[in-house]
Amino acid sequence: MKFEFIPLDYDYFDFKGRNYVRMIGRTDKGKKVCVVDDYEPNFYLVLENGADAKKIVKNIRKVRIEKAGRVSEVLKTEILDKNYLGKKVKAIRVFVTNHKDLQAIATEIGEVKGILARREFDISLVTKYIKERGVESMKWYSVEGEIIGEEDFGGFANSIDLDVCVSASKIKSLEKNKVFEPKILAYDIETTEVEIGKGEVLMISLYGENFKKVLTWKKCSKAQNYVETFRDESKMLEKFVEYVNEYDPDVLTGYFSDGFDLPYLKAAAQNNKIPLSLGLDGKGPSFTRGRIPSGKISGIVHLDLYRFIRSVFSQYLQSETLSLNEVAKELIGDQKEDFDFSKLSKMTDSDWKDFFSYNLQDAVVTYDLAHKIWPDIFEFSSIVKEPLFDVTRDSMATHVENYILHNLDRFDEIAEKRPLGQEIGERRAKGKYEGAFVFEPVPGLYDDLAMFDFTSMYASVIVTYNLSKSTYLRKDRFSKKAGFFPTMLGEIIDKRKKHKKEYANEPSGMLKARSNAYKLLANASYGYQAYFGARYYCREAAAATARLAKENILSAIKRIEKAGHKIIYSDTDSIAFLSEGKNRKKILKLLEDINSKLPGIMELDLEDFYSRGLFVSKRGKGGGAKKKYALLDSSGKAKIRGFETVRRDWCGLTRNLQSKILEDILEDGNEKAALKLLKNVVWKLKKREVDLNDLIIRTQLRRAIEGYIAEGPHVAAAKKMEAAGIKVSAGMLVSYYVGEVNGKGKRIRDRVFLPNEKANYDIDYYLNNQILPAVENIFEVFGLNVREIIDGEKQEKLF
DNA sequence: GCGGCGCTTATACC
DNA sequence: ACCGGTATAAGCGCCGC
Numbered sequence: 001m002k003f004e005f006i007p008l009d010y011d012y013f014d015f016k017g018r019n020y021v022r023m024i025g026r027t028d029k030g031k032k033v034c035v036v037d038d039y040e041p042n043f044y045l046v047l048e049n050g051a052d053a054k055k056i057v058k059n060i061r062k063v064r065i066e067k068a069g070r071v072s073e074v075l076k077t078e079i080l081d082k083n084y085l086g087k088k089v090k091a092i093r094v095f096v097t098n099h100k101d102l103q104a105i106a107t108e109i110g111e112v113k114g115i116l117a118r119r120e121f122d123i124s125l126v127t128k129y130i131k132e133r134g135v136e137s138m139k140w141y142s143v144e145g146e147i148i149g150e151e152d153f154g155g156f157a158n159s160i161d162l163d164v165c166v167s168a169s170k171i172k173s174l175e176k177n178k179v180f181e182p183k184i185l186a187y188d189i190e191t192t193e194v195e196i197g198k199g200e201v202l203m204i205s206l207y208g209e210n211f212k213k214v215l216t217w218k219k220c221s222k223a224q225n226y227v228e229t230f231r232d233e234s235k236m237l238e239k240f241v242e243y244v245n246e247y248d249p250d251v252l253t254g255y256f257s258d259g260f261d262l263p264y265l266k267a268a269a270q271n272n273k274i275p276l277s278l279g280l281d282g283k284g285p286s287f288t289r290g291r292i293p294s295g296k297i298s299g300i301v302h303l304d305l306y307r308f309i310r311s312v313f314s315q316y317l318q319s320e321t322l323s324l325n326e327v328a329k330e331l332i333g334d335q336k337e338d339f340d341f342s343k344l345s346k347m348t349d350s351d352w353k354d355f356f357s358y359n360l361q362d363a364v365v366t367y368d369l370a371h372k373i374w375p376d377i378f379e380f381s382s383i384v385k386e387p388l389f390d391v392t393r394d395s396m397a398t399h400v401e402n403y404i405l406h407n408l409d410r411f412d413e414i415a416e417k418r419p420l421g422q423e424i425g426e427r428r429a430k431g432k433y434e435g436a437f438v439f440e441p442v443p444g445l446y447d448d449l450a451m452f453d454f455t456s457m458y459a460s461v462i463v464t465y466n467l468s469k470s471t472y473l474r475k476d477r478f479s480k481k482a483g484f485f486p487t488m489l490g491e492i493i494d495k496r497k498k499h500k501k502e503y504a505n506e507p508s509g510m511l512k513a514r515s516n517a518y519k520l521l522a523n524a525s526y527g528y529q530a531y532f533g534a535r536y537y538c539r540e541a542a543a544a545t546a547r548l549a550k551e552n553i554l555s556a557i558k559r560i561e562k563a564g565h566k567i568i569y570s571d572t573d574s575i576a577f578l579s580e581g582k583n584r585k586k587i588l589k590l591l592e593d594i595n596s597k598l599p600g601i602m603e604l605d606l607e608d609f610y611s612r613g614l615f616v617s618k619r620g621k622g623g624g625a626k627k628k629y630a631l632l633d634s635s636g637k638a639k640i641r642g643f644e645t646v647r648r649d650w651c652g653l654t655r656n657l658q659s660k661i662l663e664d665i666l667e668d669g670n671e672k673a674a675l676k677l678l679k680n681v682v683w684k685l686k687k688r689e690v691d692l693n694d695l696i697i698r699t700q701l702r703r704a705i706e707g708y709i710a711e712g713p714h715v716a717a718a719k720k721m722e723a724a725g726i727k728v729s730a731g732m733l734v735s736y737y738v739g740e741v742n743g744k745g746k747r748i749r750d751r752v753f754l755p756n757e758k759a760n761y762d763i764d765y766y767l768n769n770q771i772l773p774a775v776e777n778i779f780e781v782f783g784l785n786v787r788e789i790i791d792g793e794k795q796e797k798l799f
Numbered sequence: 800g801c802g803g804c805g806c807t808t809a810t811a812c813c
Numbered sequence: 814a815c816c817g818g819t820a821t822a823a824g825c826g827c828c829g830c
Binding site: 290311394395396397398400424428432433434435436437438458523524525526527528529530531532533534542545546571572618619620625626627628642644647649709710711712713747748749769773 | 814815816817818819820821822823824825826
């Protein structure tokens with residue numbers, strides 16, 4: 001039979017000791033199908049110059065190992081002309097029986113004379129399959145094949161529940177370039193405990209197209225009609241499985257569901273001694289090891305939105321935390337409902353009703369969020385050529401690496417190996433190298449500024465100067481012959497430009513996602529070369545990238561100065577300077593002049609014009625503070641960087657006041673209104689009229705409590721939480737305020753109170769450790785000493 | 800008991 | 814451990830007086 005097919009999920013199985021890839025996807029008619037393809041596992045031997053390839057082949061043909069009840073042997077070999085790290089080499093491609101034994105066979109062959117390196121035995125089977133056969137995630141194919149019968153592959157077809165299961169004889173790529181719209185089902189659970197394996201699942205919400213349910217075993221006379229009540233937890237779990245399998249989604253999505261919902265459900269099923277038979281094979285979720293376990297369900301792509309958002313998407317976001325609440329608010333508007341969890345101990349029927357609604361709403365929000373970022377997930381998967389499951393969990397470094405791996409064959413390149421423990425240790429032991437240039441500003445309020453910035457600076461430096469592992473010669477010298485890494489990066493930059501332009505002409509979610517994906521890949525590639533875990537690690541290339549970027553920005557600064565402009569600030573790839581009465585046209589001419597002399601693909605761009613800019617001094621010490629400024633753009637919008645306003649570990653009172661003060665000063669050009677604002681807040685603070693919510697300080701607990709050498713206020717707060725029976729864990733945001741205590745109380749941590757604890761807020765602390773430090777450097781620009789002014793007011797009041 | 804300084808810690812910028 | 818270096822600044826920890 002023949003049909004059109006898009007792969008959504010990949011895995012593999014063994015039959016008679018051989019490997020087969022199994023892809024689950026949809027046909028163009030919307031049928032969920034399984035396509036089985038055979039795979040010939042293989043790796044490479046890179047030969048030394050002048051080695052006797054035929055002799056080596058003769059020797060290795062005999063290699064055979066027995067392991068885990070399997071026999072693996074060398075089935076065939078090919079002698080090929082390939083490239084390895086950019087150099088022409090003779091190589092032997094060694095085909096073996098089973099992918100699982102690649103490493104063992106490579107070890108068995110050993111470091112024989114004539115063999116320079118053994119490579120590509122450390123790439124996953126699915127990645128190798130996609131790389132070699134070109135059957136890529138999120139692309140359309142025409143598939144021809146035989147329906148898999150009941151007896152085939154040891155009764156394989158019986159164990160999975162699908163419309164069709166085929167063994168492919170021909171898979172041909174189709175020229176179809178449209179976004180695939182998956183069938184998404186979102187879920188969320190509420191439980192009595194937060195620890196996996198403890199407590200019970202109170203309810204499970206499910207939300208999809210024309211589908212909304214809340215499953216529970218809590219009886220409630222006021223339950224909404226979408227609530228289904230079961231006899232007990234076990235019956236509820238069974239129905240959950242039934243509904244998911246019946247709905248038959250391509251994607252089952254949750255928020256932090258790898259870390260919570262799915263493992264909790266699995267443990268709850270175990271506690272009830274029932275299977276959680278989700279998925280096509282009915283085996284339920286399996287968890288792959290890792291820092292965070294990844295929950296895999298056969299035939300359904302389990303997608304934890306939190307993980308993709310954290311590793312890929314978070315850099316677009318303004319949100320201070322990656323909670324569903326905040327992320328959803330930013331991306332799809334305010335949707336999440338509130339629920340007071342302290343009610344849980346004594347719930348009325350009406351409370352339960354609210355809780356059901358809250359639970360459902362979380363699934364709705366998750367569903368909407370999944371749709372919102374689907375174009376980004378789709379594009380990432382199709383650009384990086386890795387399955388959805390992996391692409392939504394991999395780090396940026398892995399994305400860069402996968403992009404490279406899947407594009408190496410165009411360069412006839414054999415892939416470099418992944419570093420092992422010892423090598424990682426050696427790489428990490430190397431100290432830091434010198435990084436970016438940051439200009440020390442002179443504190444002051446400036447009028448009429450222009451800002452230039454280099455587009456994708458580090459990436460364009462890598463491309464321009466050909467900086468990579470395979471082009472590195474010796475001591476700061478790199479080959480002139482274009483390497484595959486800089487070439488690929490050049491292509492990434494070109495594609496980013498192309499799609500950005502297309503998006504500008506005809507905006508669409510897909511084009512925006514595509515251009516963003518290329519931008520992110522380009523931006524992550526510099527860090528990749530300095531990352532200890534990278535196959536193509538090259539500290540020298542990374543150090544040279546930083547050094548050459550610095551040379552280029554310093555020479556651009558000189559040119560701008562030479563044209564008669566005073567430099568106000570510069571950080572890494574941007575330069576702010578005074579327009580000096582020159583009009584925009586003249587400044588654009590200057591930009592053009594500089595650009596004409598820039599090397600390679602390097603490009604300076606006009607970032608924006610600003611009517612005012614404020615720079616302050618460092619606290620305590622002299623000199624201008626770097627990475628801290630406020631600018632007013634031509635449309636009247638303030639751009640605030642580094643100030644307490646943008647730091648989440650300062651209280652709301654301070655942040656709001658400082659941001660208003662900065663905006664007032666930028667708009668008025670003087671400090672008069674701002675000073676009034678300050679006096680007003682100080683007055684309110686002293687009269688205890690400030691709302692406690694505005695005084696809460698939030699700080700992340702970045703490790704377990706025992707891990708701290710210095711016990712700061714947030715650690716003290718975490719200890720208090722623990723004492724109150726609240727679970728604390730690394731990564732959580734701790735909230736507290738500083739209040740008055742009797743007797744001892746020298747240290748701030750001794751004056752820490754949790755938000756629900758009653759105390760008088762410590763006026764002195766909020767004045768001297770929050771408000772004044774945040775504003776004094778701003779007023780100092782105008783020659784004012786606000787500490788004296790505030791003290792003066794106090795004196796006046798006394799008299 | 801207190802000032803000073805180094806260190807630890809969190810968070811930001813690019 | 815899951816991309817890099819540069820930077821500010823608070824508050825603890827500890828020393829010396």
